[in-house]
Amino acid sequence: MIVFNNVHKSFGTIEVLKGIDAEIRKGEVGCLIGPSGSGKSTLLRCVNGLESYQRGSISIDGTVVDATSRDIHSICARVTMVFQRFNLFPHRTALENVMEGPLYVLKENRKEVCERAMELLDRVGLAEKMHAFPGSLSGGQQQRVAIARALAMRPEAILFDEPTSALDPEMVGEVLQVMRALAGEHMTMLIVTHEIQFAREVADQVLFLDGGKIVERGSAQEVLRDPKHGRTQDFLKRVMHPA
Amino acid sequence: MSEFLSRSESYLPFLLQGLWLTVLVTLLALCLATNIGLLWALFRTSSVNLLVVPTRFFVEFVRGIPLLVLLFYIYFVAPEIGVNLTAFQSGVLGLALAHSCYLSETFRAGIEAIDKGQIEAARSIGMRRPLMMRRVVLPQAFRIVLPPYGNNIILLLKDSSLVSVISVTDLTMQGKMLASSTFDNMTVFTLVAFLYLCLTIPLNLLMRRLETTMGVGG
Ligand SMILES: Nc1ncnc2c1ncn2[C@@H]1O[C@H](COP(=O)(O)OP(=O)(O)OP(=O)(O)O)[C@@H](O)[C@H]1O
Ligand SMILES: [Mg+2]
Numbered sequence: 001m002i003v004f005n006n007v008h009k010s011f012g013t014i015e016v017l018k019g020i021d022a023e024i025r026k027g028e029v030g031c032l033i034g035p036s037g038s039g040k041s042t043l044l045r046c047v048n049g050l051e052s053y054q055r056g057s058i059s060i061d062g063t064v065v066d067a068t069s070r071d072i073h074s075i076c077a078r079v080t081m082v083f084q085r086f087n088l089f090p091h092r093t094a095l096e097n098v099m100e101g102p103l104y105v106l107k108e109n110r111k112e113v114c115e116r117a118m119e120l121l122d123r124v125g126l127a128e129k130m131h132a133f134p135g136s137l138s139g140g141q142q143q144r145v146a147i148a149r150a151l152a153m154r155p156e157a158i159l160f161d162e163p164t165s166a167l168d169p170e171m172v173g174e175v176l177q178v179m180r181a182l183a184g185e186h187m188t189m190l191i192v193t194h195e196i197q198f199a200r201e202v203a204d205q206v207l208f209l210d211g212g213k214i215v216e217r218g219s220a221q222e223v224l225r226d227p228k229h230g231r232t233q234d235f236l237k238r239v240m241h242p243a
Numbered sequence: 244m245s246e247f248l249s250r251s252e253s254y255l256p257f258l259l260q261g262l263w264l265t266v267l268v269t270l271l272a273l274c275l276a277t278n279i280g281l282l283w284a285l286f287r288t289s290s291v292n293l294l295v296v297p298t299r300f301f302v303e304f305v306r307g308i309p310l311l312v313l314l315f316y317i318y319f320v321a322p323e324i325g326v327n328l329t330a331f332q333s334g335v336l337g338l339a340l341a342h343s344c345y346l347s348e349t350f351r352a353g354i355e356a357i358d359k360g361q362i363e364a365a366r367s368i369g370m371r372r373p374l375m376m377r378r379v380v381l382p383q384a385f386r387i388v389l390p391p392y393g394n395n396i397i398l399l400l401k402d403s404s405l406v407s408v409i410s411v412t413d414l415t416m417q418g419k420m421l422a423s424s425t426f427d428n429m430t431v432f433t434l435v436a437f438l439y440l441c442l443t444i445p446l447n448l449l450m451r452r453l454e455t456t457m458g459v460g461g
Binding site for chain 1: 358360361363364365366367368369370371374378379382383386
């Protein structure tokens with residue numbers, strides 16, 4: 001589904017991704033872990049064209065993602081993204097946020113879009129907040145609206161960039177719960193996360209990224225419980241038992 | 244005092260005619276300037292160099308010329324290259340052109356103040372730039388820009404008095420003519436100033452109202 005083939009990416013002279021090879025299969029949950037600055041966000045952003053890359057290729061179901069192509073918008077619509085800081089549209093209600101994409105990008109029928117958006121908000125547990133503006137919602141609620149907004153596009157895959165890192169601890173659970181449910185429905189997801197426990201539960205594949213390279217990969221069992229690589233071991237120790 | 248009032252009464256119809264023209268010139272110029280200014284701002288914030296660079300030059304160029312000179316230029320020079328505009332048209336055009344450039348900077352600042360996360364969110368649901376501008380960026384920029392925009396309207400209204408020098412019979416021009424025929428400078432120009440204030444003060448209050456009601460919500 002999402003295939004990385006020797007992806008290289010630099011900002012100016014700084015090489016951030018140094019040859020990434022990976023594949024996320026349809027219905028699979030991939031968790032991307034790694035220290036700060038290792039290039040996780042950059043890799044994710046290359047997938048839906050928010051960043052361009054210089055060498056190699058990323059393809060989605062066979063379509064090569066090229067941030068400079070005129071067609072990049074249709075790729076974005078197929079693979080949506082959930083951000084660390086939610087990025088809801090503050091001037092629109094929760095419901096309008098969810099409807100925005102299907103209504104104006106996919107140009108679907110307003111009534112159907114509205115019904116579906118209400119269903120989605122219900123699914124993330126926010127049916128009663130549909131007319132609230134983002135400013136009046138808690139971080140956890142905003143992130144759940146953002147997930148509903150991403151789902152409303154009926155994407156082939158969803159990218160999550162540290163979806164719980166900006167949340168107060170007591171709100172992390174409600175967001176992970178929604179994501180867990182999506183994993184259960186075999187939504188294809190690529191998740192950057194520091195929630196190791198959560199990754200253990202849902203990941204079909206864990207990729208450990210360090211210094212722009214995938215240092216270790218495998219099942220959650222292999223990478224998270226029984227890492228081979230010294231750097232993975234160190235990283236896990238640090239995130240599991242912060243000093 | 245009663246003398247002032249009785250004289251005022253006889254001057255007022257004449258001045259009100261001018262006032263009406265001032266309002267008309269201001270509204271037309273504002274309408275044009277807003278649209279053109281928005282266009283400049285969209286050009287300037289686009290990623291197309293072919294739009295960015297010429298727009299930047301043009302805006303800086305116009306901003307660097309005194310409005311009065313611009314008006315003279317349009318009114319007196321345009322006919323020499325075969326473009327015949329009435330004084331009224333020249334006045335509206337000059338005001339609109341100058342203020343489109345002032346406004347474009349205001350609009351640009353508003354557009355650039357929008358959080359980058361908003362743009363990324365819009366892109367990640369597949370929005371192209373025009374749609375993103377219309378649905379995400381401009382509605383939010385509008386709130387930011389409203390106070391300086393209001394200020395600009397008042398400046399434009401006051402600048403409109405300059406069209407009197409190219410013989411548009413606006414409030415200022417009517418005042419000047421009245422004063423030179425009656426020699427009653429005191430009454431006439433007091434009235435003229437008062438009539439301008441009748442426009443600018445309510446405008447100011449209205450803008451402040453809008454600011455507070457728009458500032459919150461959402
Ligand atoms: N727009 C940019 N311009 C220049 N350098 C950038 C840019 N974005 C990221 N970088 C650099 O690229 C490297 C990787 O950044 P990235 O955000 O992908 O890391 P990350 O793994 O997501 O880190 P974090 O866990 O802190 O989010 C960092 O060194 C960062 O400074
Ligand atoms: Mg990151």
